[in-house]
Amino acid sequence: MIEFNDVTKIYGGDVKAIDDISMTVEDGEFVILLGPSGCGKTTLLRMVNQLESISQGDIKIQGQNVREMDKIKMRRNTGYVIQSNGLFPNMTIEDNTMIVPDLLGWDRKKKKDRFNYLMDLVGLNPDDYRKRFPHELSGGQQQRVGVARAMAADPPVMLMDEPFGALDPIIREKVQDEFLAIQKEVKKTILFVSHDIDEAVRMGDKIALLRDGKVQQFDRPSELLIRPNNDFVSDFVGKDRVLRSMSLYSVEDLVTTFGLKNKEDTITDTKEISIDTSLRIAISMLLNQEADQLVIVDRQGQAKGSLTFDLIEKFLHQEVKGA
Amino acid sequence: MNAKKVTSYVIRLILWTLVIAFFFWAISENMFGKIFEEPGKFMELLGRHLELVSISAGLAILTSVPLGILITRPSFRRSEWLIVNIANLGQTIPSLAVLALAMGFLGIGLKAAIVALYIYSLLPILQNTIAGLDSVRPEMKDAAKGMGLTPAQVLFKIELPAAASSIIAGIRTAVVLNIGTAALAYLIGGGGLGVWIFTGIQLFDNQTLISGAVPVTLLAVLVDLLFRGIEYLLVPKGIRLARKSAMESV
Ligand SMILES: Nc1ncnc2c1ncn2[C@@H]1O[C@H](COP(=O)(O)OP(=O)(O)O)[C@@H](O)[C@H]1O
Numbered sequence: 399m400i401e402f403n404d405v406t407k408i409y410g411g412d413v414k415a416i417d418d419i420s421m422t423v424e425d426g427e428f429v430i431l432l433g434p435s436g437c438g439k440t441t442l443l444r445m446v447n448q449l450e451s452i453s454q455g456d457i458k459i460q461g462q463n464v465r466e467m468d469k470i471k472m473r474r475n476t477g478y479v480i481q482s483n484g485l486f487p488n489m490t491i492e493d494n495t496m497i498v499p500d501l502l503g504w505d506r507k508k509k510k511d512r513f514n515y516l517m518d519l520v521g522l523n524p525d526d527y528r529k530r531f532p533h534e535l536s537g538g539q540q541q542r543v544g545v546a547r548a549m550a551a552d553p554p555v556m557l558m559d560e561p562f563g564a565l566d567p568i569i570r571e572k573v574q575d576e577f578l579a580i581q582k583e584v585k586k587t588i589l590f591v592s593h594d595i596d597e598a599v600r601m602g603d604k605i606a607l608l609r610d611g612k613v614q615q616f617d618r619p620s621e622l623l624i625r626p627n628n629d630f631v632s633d634f635v636g637k638d639r640v641l642r643s644m645s646l647y648s649v650e651d652l653v654t655t656f657g658l659k660n661k662e663d664t665i666t667d668t669k670e671i672s673i674d675t676s677l678r679i680a681i682s683m684l685l686n687q688e689a690d691q692l693v694i695v696d697r698q699g700q701a702k703g704s705l706t707f708d709l710i711e712k713f714l715h716q717e718v719k720g721a
Numbered sequence: 722m723n724a725k726k727v728t729s730y731v732i733r734l735i736l737w738t739l740v741i742a743f744f745f746w747a748i749s750e751n752m753f754g755k756i757f758e759e760p761g762k763f764m765e766l767l768g769r770h771l772e773l774v775s776i777s778a779g780l781a782i783l784t785s786v787p788l789g790i791l792i793t794r795p796s797f798r799r800s801e802w803l804i805v806n807i808a809n810l811g812q813t814i815p816s817l818a819v820l821a822l823a824m825g826f827l828g829i830g831l832k833a834a835i836v837a838l839y840i841y842s843l844l845p846i847l848q849n850t851i852a853g854l855d856s857v858r859p860e861m862k863d864a865a866k867g868m869g870l871t872p873a874q875v876l877f878k879i880e881l882p883a884a885a886s887s888i889i890a891g892i893r894t895a896v897v898l899n900i901g902t903a904a905l906a907y908l909i910g911g912g913g914l915g916v917w918i919f920t921g922i923q924l925f926d927n928q929t930l931i932s933g934a935v936p937v938t939l940l941a942v943l944v945d946l947l948f949r950g951i952e953y954l955l956v957p958k959g960i961r962l963a964r965k966s967a968m969e970s971v
């Protein structure tokens with residue numbers, strides 16, 4: 399658990415980069431610090447591992463005030479990933495990845511096993527990469543190694559500053575998905591800086607939207623999209639926020655909401671859609687198909703009913719606009 | 722690119738031809754005779770020359786590398802320009818003037834010569850140490866710090882390996898310059914191969930001049946090669962390969 403209590407950061411006596419922020423990140427929660435450039439995301443993140451001092455208030459990790467911790471020890475026990483990966487060009491991939499275990503004095507065997515495990519986790523073949531150097535890797539591969547390195551000593555807390563920001567969009571989405579799958583397995587407490595609403599919505603359990611050093615809204619992505627607190631939030635998430643929020647719901651949510659039952663008389667000339675599909679995809683399928691309806695099928699291939707624009711609109715009113 | 726390669730190849734060919742022609746001429750005219758006539762004296766002058774160079778350059782390395790490290794630490798950042806300017810000033814004074822100044826304070830002899838050569842070697846090493854350490858990307862140091870490396874670990878594991886090639890190049894430049902400049906030590910009674918060079922000039926005695934000048938030149942070439950070898954050994958493989966592949970992709 400990471401607690402921020404009335405945290406303020408003042409640079410050089412007059413620049414208030416962080417203005418009285420209080421919030422709590424629960425264990426195993428993936429929280430995105432979101433906001434426009436210069437709003438204080440990096441500053442807030444770097445105060446947690448004491449790369450920046452805290453001007454006022456305090457930050458606690460597992461109930462312990464970070465100011466009172468041994469900085470070096472605390473940083474070794476906190477994963478840290480930055481945008482341009484920061485891999486060390488003089489070290490092999492294995493040495494890069496194992497730098498913290500090395501500082502902690504792990505023995506050779508333990509380091510090797512850990513390296514193999516982590517490389518498998520991030521989808522790189524350990525033996526292919528062990529002896530290679532960072533410059534021989536693509537941006538996406540380097541960033542995967544950066545993530546593996548941050549997880550090397552199995553820290554409970556990870557701090558990530560736009561870790562995928564330098565990747566091109568297609569690779570970025572792939573790495574995001576991989577990282578989400580990893581997080582499902584490892585369940586770290588994560589603070590993740592982003593300026594990209596799509597990334598935030600895709601990845602975060604919760605989003606803290608910042609502006610001028612203040613938290614505008616700290617909520618689940620769907621809440622942020624559907625019930626923005628103020629004009630800044632609704633502007634930031636965009637005019638297409640309702641459509642965006644559709645990616646947070648699956649066809650199954652709609653089936654559950656309306657209690658659709660198994661259906662026997664399948665219309666054979668229309669396209670099928672699996673209940674795992676997001677509603678955002680469902681809408682574009684309806685648009686692309688130029689069909690009036692899609693047949694919803696469950697994981698057993700059983701038809702559950704037909705999906706139409708009308709039905710989605712009804713769901714939208716009930717779930718999103720309503721309440 | 723190709724024309725450039727051809728030009729540099731042709732220039733190199735001409736230079737080597739000249740060098741070989743010179744040696745043919747020198748040997749056929751018995752220009753190195755002095756060395757064989759007075760081998761004892763030659764060894765003494767060579768020994769003194771090496772002594773001048775190794776002590777002054779050694780002390781300069783021991784001063785400039787730590788100083789360069791010190792003033793690139795965050796807490797000294799602000800004093801960096803001051804120290805670099807002072808060192809720059811030292812370099813703009815001609816080597817002869819540095820010798821004269823050293824003589825003014827320390828009289829004539831070995832000590833004054835070593836001090837003058839020492840001062841003259843400080844700057845290239847200092848400059849390259851600072852440039853090398855400054856070239857380490859800030860994100861790299863930040864990542865290292867954020868992962869819990871102590872300042873000393875950041876220096877030794879990250880910064881110095883990255884700066885090694887620049888620092889060694891600075892040392893190489895300083896030592897090669899130093900070998901040439903050490904010939905001037907004769908002028909303030911410092912000895913070394915300059916003794917034969919200047920005697921040869923004064924007496925219009927080509928044999929003495931060349932018996933002093935050619936060994937100085939060969940020494941400089943040898944030391945240059947030696948430091949290139951050291952650079953190859955000390956610069957981490959990853960950095961060497963990265964630089965090579967960056968150069969090839971241009
Ligand atoms: N070291 C610093 N000294 C002075 N001002 C800074 C420093 N670092 C950041 N700032 C200022 O603090 C504000 C927040 O910066 P930052 O946390 O980097 O924003 P973000 O990561 O959201 O883009 C900006 O106005 C920036 O100019």
Ligand SMILES: [Mg+2]
Pocket residue numbers: 439440441591
């Ligand atoms: Mg930032």
